[in-house]
Amino acid sequence: MNTAVDMSRFVRSEKIEALPPPSLTRGPLAWMRENLFSSPLNTLLTLVVAYLLYVIIPPLVEFLVINAVWTGTDRSACRAETAGHPVGACWAFVIDKINFFTYGSYPATERWRVNIFFVLLAIGVGWLLWLRAPRRDLGAIYFFWLFPVISYILLTGGNVSLGIGFWSTFAVSGALLVVALAAAAYALKTSIRSAMLIGLGIVAVIGITLGLVSINWGLEPVPTSRWGGILVTLLVATVGIVFSLPFGILLALGRRSKLPILRMASVIFIEFVRGVPLITVLIMANTMLPLFLPGDVTVDRLARPLIGVALFASAYMAEVVRGGLQAMPKGQYEGAMSLGLNYPQMMAFIILPQALRIVIPGIVNTFIGLFKDTSLVSIVGIFDLVKAIESSRIDPNWAAPTIGITGYAFAALFYFIFCFGMSRYSLGVERRLAAGQKR
Amino acid sequence: MKVKGPKTTSLQRMGSVQSSVSQALPPKKSFLYDPKVRGIFYQTLLVCVVGYLFYIAATNAVDNLRRAKIASGFGFLENTAGFDISQTLISFSAAGSTYGDAFIVGLLNTLIVSAIGIVFATFLGFAVGIARLSSNWMVAKVAMVYVETLRNIPLLLQLLFWYIAVLGPLPQPRDSFSLGAGFFLNARGLFMPRPLYAADAWAIGVAFAIGVVVTILFRRWAKKQQAATGRQYPVGWATLGLVLGLPVATWIVLALMNANPVSFDMPVKGTFNLRGGMQILPEFVALLVGLTTYTAAFIAEVVRAGILAVSKGQTEAAGSLGLKSGQTLRLVVIPQAMRVIIPPLTSQYLNLTKNSSLAVAIGYPDLVQVFMGTVLNQTGQAVEVVMITMGVYLTISLVTSFVMNIYNRRVAIVER
Numbered sequence: 001m002n003t004a005v006d007m008s009r010f011v012r013s014e015k016i017e018a019l020p021p022p023s024l025t026r027g028p029l030a031w032m033r034e035n036l037f038s039s040p041l042n043t044l045l046t047l048v049v050a051y052l053l054y055v056i057i058p059p060l061v062e063f064l065v066i067n068a069v070w071t072g073t074d075r076s077a078c079r080a081e082t083a084g085h086p087v088g089a090c091w092a093f094v095i096d097k098i099n100f101f102t103y104g105s106y107p108a109t110e111r112w113r114v115n116i117f118f119v120l121l122a123i124g125v126g127w128l129l130w131l132r133a134p135r136r137d138l139g140a141i142y143f144f145w146l147f148p149v150i151s152y153i154l155l156t157g158g159n160v161s162l163g164i165g166f167w168s169t170f171a172v173s174g175a176l177l178v179v180a181l182a183a184a185a186y187a188l189k190t191s192i193r194s195a196m197l198i199g200l201g202i203v204a205v206i207g208i209t210l211g212l213v214s215i216n217w218g219l220e221p222v223p224t225s226r227w228g229g230i231l232v233t234l235l236v237a238t239v240g241i242v243f244s245l246p247f248g249i250l251l252a253l254g255r256r257s258k259l260p261i262l263r264m265a266s267v268i269f270i271e272f273v274r275g276v277p278l279i280t281v282l283i284m285a286n287t288m289l290p291l292f293l294p295g296d297v298t299v300d301r302l303a304r305p306l307i308g309v310a311l312f313a314s315a316y317m318a319e320v321v322r323g324g325l326q327a328m329p330k331g332q333y334e335g336a337m338s339l340g341l342n343y344p345q346m347m348a349f350i351i352l353p354q355a356l357r358i359v360i361p362g363i364v365n366t367f368i369g370l371f372k373d374t375s376l377v378s379i380v381g382i383f384d385l386v387k388a389i390e391s392s393r394i395d396p397n398w399a400a401p402t403i404g405i406t407g408y409a410f411a412a413l414f415y416f417i418f419c420f421g422m423s424r425y426s427l428g429v430e431r432r433l434a435a436g437q438k439r
Numbered sequence: 440m441k442v443k444g445p446k447t448t449s450l451q452r453m454g455s456v457q458s459s460v461s462q463a464l465p466p467k468k469s470f471l472y473d474p475k476v477r478g479i480f481y482q483t484l485l486v487c488v489v490g491y492l493f494y495i496a497a498t499n500a501v502d503n504l505r506r507a508k509i510a511s512g513f514g515f516l517e518n519t520a521g522f523d524i525s526q527t528l529i530s531f532s533a534a535g536s537t538y539g540d541a542f543i544v545g546l547l548n549t550l551i552v553s554a555i556g557i558v559f560a561t562f563l564g565f566a567v568g569i570a571r572l573s574s575n576w577m578v579a580k581v582a583m584v585y586v587e588t589l590r591n592i593p594l595l596l597q598l599l600f601w602y603i604a605v606l607g608p609l610p611q612p613r614d615s616f617s618l619g620a621g622f623f624l625n626a627r628g629l630f631m632p633r634p635l636y637a638a639d640a641w642a643i644g645v646a647f648a649i650g651v652v653v654t655i656l657f658r659r660w661a662k663k664q665q666a667a668t669g670r671q672y673p674v675g676w677a678t679l680g681l682v683l684g685l686p687v688a689t690w691i692v693l694a695l696m697n698a699n700p701v702s703f704d705m706p707v708k709g710t711f712n713l714r715g716g717m718q719i720l721p722e723f724v725a726l727l728v729g730l731t732t733y734t735a736a737f738i739a740e741v742v743r744a745g746i747l748a749v750s751k752g753q754t755e756a757a758g759s760l761g762l763k764s765g766q767t768l769r770l771v772v773i774p775q776a777m778r779v780i781i782p783p784l785t786s787q788y789l790n791l792t793k794n795s796s797l798a799v800a801i802g803y804p805d806l807v808q809v810f811m812g813t814v815l816n817q818t819g820q821a822v823e824v825v826m827i828t829m830g831v832y833l834t835i836s837l838v839t840s841f842v843m844n845i846y847n848r849r850v851a852i853v854e855r
Contacts, residue, residue, distance in 0.1 A: 035576035042575045049577050188472070261482040265489065275836035276829045277793035283811050284829070287821035291503050292496035372593040379595075379800055386595060405604050412592045412600075419591035 063088040063402075064409070070095070078400035089406045090398075097392050101410070104228015104383050110220060113154045114231050120147055120154075121238060129364075129425060131432070148242055149209055155235075157221035160214050170210070174203035224302040228383035230414070232302070236309055236374040236384065241367055243310035248317025249356075253347065255318065256325055266318070273315035278373050281308045282380045305377045313370050320362040324355035358433060364426035368419045375415070385411050500822065509819045516542065522813055524804045526720050538814050545809030546831060552723060552805065553792040556730040560791060561784075563731060564738025571743050582739065589736035594794055597733055602725035602801040609721070621705040629724060632703035633717040639693055640701055646689040650681040657681070722803035726795065734791045741787060745780035746772065778850050785843045789836055796832075806831060 036046045067088030069078050076082040078090035094101070103111050124147045127139035152158070178199035185195035227235070254266030273281065285308030289299055299307075328351055336346040356363075378387035389407035392398070504511055516539035523533045528547045531540055570582035589597070606626075610616065615625035623630040654677065661672040690701070706717075749772050757767040798805035799812060806828060815824045 035574070038574065045573070045575050045578050049575075049581050053581070259478045259482050262485055265485065271837075272829075272833065275833040277796040277807070277832060279796045279799065279807055280811060280825070280829055280832065283807070283815075284821075284825045287815065288500075288825055291500045291821060294499050295503055295506060368591075372591075375593040375595040376797070379797075386593075386599075404607075405600075408596055408599055408603070412596050415593050415596065416588070416591045420587065423587075423591065 072096075075396075075398050075400045078398070078402060080401075087400070087402060089409060090400055090402050091406065093392075093398050093400075093403055093406055094410045096398070100392060101229045101385060101388050103231055104388060105226045106222060106228070106231065107220070107226065110222060113219070113222075117151050117154055117231070118234070120150060121234060131360075131429065144242055144246065145205070145209075149212055151238075153213060153217060153219070155222065155227070155231075156224070157217070157219040158213055159216045159219070159221065162210065162214050170207065174207065177203060224300050227302065229388040230385050232377075232382060232384040233374050236306060236377055236382075237367075237371045239306045240309045240313040240370045240374070244313030244317040244366075244370070245363070247310070247314035249321050249352065251314060251318035252321035252325055255322055270315045270318050273312055274319070278309075278312050278376055279379060281312050282376060284308065285311075286380045302382060305380055305382050309370070309374070309377070312373075313366070316366050316369070317363065320359050320366050321355065323362060324359035325351065327358060328355050360433070361426040361430040364422050364429070368422050368426075371418060371422070372415060375411075385414065504822075507819070511820065511823070513823055515818045515820055515823070518818075520814075522817070524809060525802075526723060526804055538818065541814055542806075542810050542827065545804060545806040548804055548809070549792070549795055549798075549806040552726055552730070552798070552803070553795050556727055556734065556791050556795065557788050559727070559731040560734040560738055560787075563735035564787075565742050567735055567739035568742025568746070571739060572746060586736045586739050589733055590740075594729065594733050595797055595800055598725060598729040598797055598801055601729045602722065605728075606721040606725050615708065621703065623706055623708070626721065627718065628721045629719040630706040631717050631719070632705050635702050635704055639697075642693060643686045643689050643701070647682070647686045650683075650685040654678050654681045720803065722798070722801050725801055726798050726803045726805075730791055730794060733794070734787055737787050737790070738784060741780055741783045742776075744783075745776040748779045749775045781850070782843060782847060785839060789839055792835055793832060 037043045065088075067086050069083065069087055069090050069092050072078060072090075072092035073096065077092050078087050080087045099108075099111075103114055106114055124139070124143040127133050128136065128143055133139060178196055181195040181199040182192050185192045251266050251270055254262050255270065257263050257266070282305050285304045289304050289307065293299065332350060332354065333346065336350040341350065374384060375386045378384050378390070381387075383391075389411055393404045393407050501511075517537055519534065520531075520536050520538050520541045521533050522541075524531055524541065524544050526548055527544045528551065529540070529544060530536075531544050567582045567585055570578045571586065573579045573582070609624060609626045611626055615623040615630070617623055621630075621632040657672075657677055658674055661674050661677075665671055693699075704717075753771055753775065754767055757771040758764075762770065795805055796807040799808040802808065811824060811828050815821060818824070
């Protein structure tokens, strides 16, 4: 239809000139404008931070890299007056002492044993941490039984003399255990055969462990007083994790138990240990453990802090595991019970596999804390990495002003690489576990 | 009795099931299967084992102590200490003071370094945590590097770093750095003016206390008024005026009336040492800096997580109500974030207090260094000393978590 209103119209006859593209939406300048100088306040912040970096970074790089000394065999390389130039970090010192930092005074000819220990540890950790590794159940057996036994034999030399008397006592008590279990099964009218199998299994595992340890493998015995450096640091951390995980699970189950005394005992232990600093636990292990044992029994100097660390880590691990247990929906418990599973079966086959899986990040984070805390054993006189550095920085052969700092920088780098790697791993697992919940 | 073929009606089936149940009921179970009996049995076993272990440990300890001729009991706290402590908040001397005094000195040193560390770490931690969420790329990245570096290096190494690398190269007292205004820095620590209080200086403290109390009352009243009438009062200015202004005014009035109530004893440079003033040990500075920077990295993560936990909808809703961004942060985001932040923040405070025991590595005379170190070595009474020391830390933790539980109950979201 024609609703012709007679009006003059304006029709553009030529194309309008295109506007120039906005110059600053792409490219580094635009990025900087958006992310660094978006407002006066941001500009000010950027400038302040840039100044801070200018103050900190160049001297650090200069000290650690540019002025650093990389080669040399004694202090003359790292003293400004003999080297003839300003000296920063003295990496030559670390390179010269690297064997001492790694093995302590472990005999040079026997160091291959420590190397095997490192490799075995790496295999075990990798097996357990790699979520898609084959046969992770075997991995657990390896890490929590085989690996500790082999490491013990490798590092100490094994060949513990237990004596005939001990073995006969062991045989008698083993037989008693089997009989007691069979009697209990008879009283409960369940399968006597399986009860005896369980009993025999326990006795066999302990017997094989002790047997392996007491065999003479032809390895030269190395007393723990000669161990040191990274070996001891990793050893303390390993003992911590190997003991704390099973103990922590037991404590967490105890804390969630319906039995009042059991629950109270677990709560008291956990809260007590978590309420005191590690260093007091270590000093307690150092001074009180020998008191509590019969006068003729002595505990190895290295074993005391190991016990302290294991107890300490268990309490923290227990709280992590408890978080996982509480996160399990009630339906899982009820489902397991409705299938007729008893408590151990329910926990072993239904609850713990799921609960432990969701707390892997928490376990790794606890382990990072434990790994950092291993440095505290140096305070009670154990020869770990920190102590090794402390004792070599007063070596007169390497007396130079920057030796101490270089040593500590090396230790810091060592701890940083391990802890940072583990924290990235736990972040990755967290993201993977959360993937199911994402929409 | 069996349920017959498919033709039976559901009613019949129900009847048959019921009858079968009533028949099958009691082949009476062995009491061994009663969960209650089992529970009692397991717990008795546990009590017996733990009790036996304790008994063995106790008898061994008594034997060993008797053989080593070490006294037992807490009588040693009355004995003369015979050693000096480098930092004492109460008067302490080697000849005149007892082990009990040494304990109090160590405890006070632990508490003071923890308290100051907590204050500093909170400020630094909040700053870094907010910086990590900054839209400014450089600020966010620098904060991230700070957090990752400090969290992944053992505190012990950091303390040694501050003590040896930073405070080690300080000059001898005779060539002290002068920082101006009576502050000097040298290898023996930081020297600063010591305030001297005149007899009437208590009035300033009273003025401060009055200011705090009145502020709290005023804030309550203002909040009620705002809820009732919608009128807002200048709470911030009033707080500033009452808490800061009142003591300052009192000071000025006192100074005008007679002499200045607070004067300063300035450290004076002598030939070999500085005299007068107040000395802060380098160990204290190293410990404080180490604890603060380390804990701040953890607090930063707590704060970041807390702020991220407040959903974006809250910010947008606040914006749509017309709140400015500062108000949104202050009135909407922070109160909700605090609910998430406070519990882990408390555990960081506890961690800082417990970590202050690392003082022993650099020789700051805290509870562990004085009591578990020197006193334990001198007396050999390991059981008592360890018990007392652990008891102190336990008390601190338990009291804190008790207070936190009350707080948590108050701020928890009330669910219907």
